[in-house]
Amino acid sequence: MSFKVKDKTEVRLVFLGAAGVGKTALIQRFLKDTFEPKHRRTVEELHRKEYEVGGMKVTINIMDTSGSYSFPAMRKLSIQNSDAFALVYAVDDPQSLEAVKSLREEILEVKDDKYTPIVVIGNKIDRHSERQVSSKDVLSTVELDWNHSFLESSAKENVNVLEAFKELLMQANLPSWLNPTLCRRRETIPKESTKQPPMNKTNSCLIS
DSSP states (O other): OOOOOOOEEEEEEEEEESTTSSHHHHHHHHHHSOOOOSOOOOSEEEEEEEEEETTEEEEEEEEEEOSSSSOHHHHHHHHHTOSEEEEEEETTOHHHHHHHHHHHHHHHHHHTOTTOOEEEEEEOTTOGGGOOSOHHHHHIIIIIISOOEEEEOBTTTTBSHHHHHHHHHHHTTOOGGGOGGGOOOOOOOOTTSSSOOOOOGGGOOOOO
């Protein structure tokens, strides 16, 4: 007699970044494939999504945090309880990149682990003429100096949203074969150059 043992895998992701960079928009695009252009202030919201692949249930918990810094205790608790982090900035807002740097330092301090899984996401690449942050400069800092993964996205145009979540899940050691729907080649080429920022090859996803 043969039977399948159903295991349950659970992972917790947290999105951090300054207000208005598109954290909620990225999450909603991933969960519901929708985009709300009007900014809505978030305090803290937890979203759950389940997959079942090969008899195994995978639960993804996604914490959407406030962009303001008036909830330090709440943010610290979110950091302590999470497996991987998305640090989001907007390519048209240099100050939001500075916020990412501060948040990264806080994560490393709270987790006390320099190898904490972090993916830095430059959002709003649809705002071509308003770009103020160079992808080349951020790529150098994030991948060479920080040793994290980096990509650029647009929640509005649904560019690299699935790729961002795939990276987060792989960083959190969730096997990519459990979520094949997230394995998709990156589609974006940053508008300021003809070359797209490379991903760490160790985190690449094979497409059959």
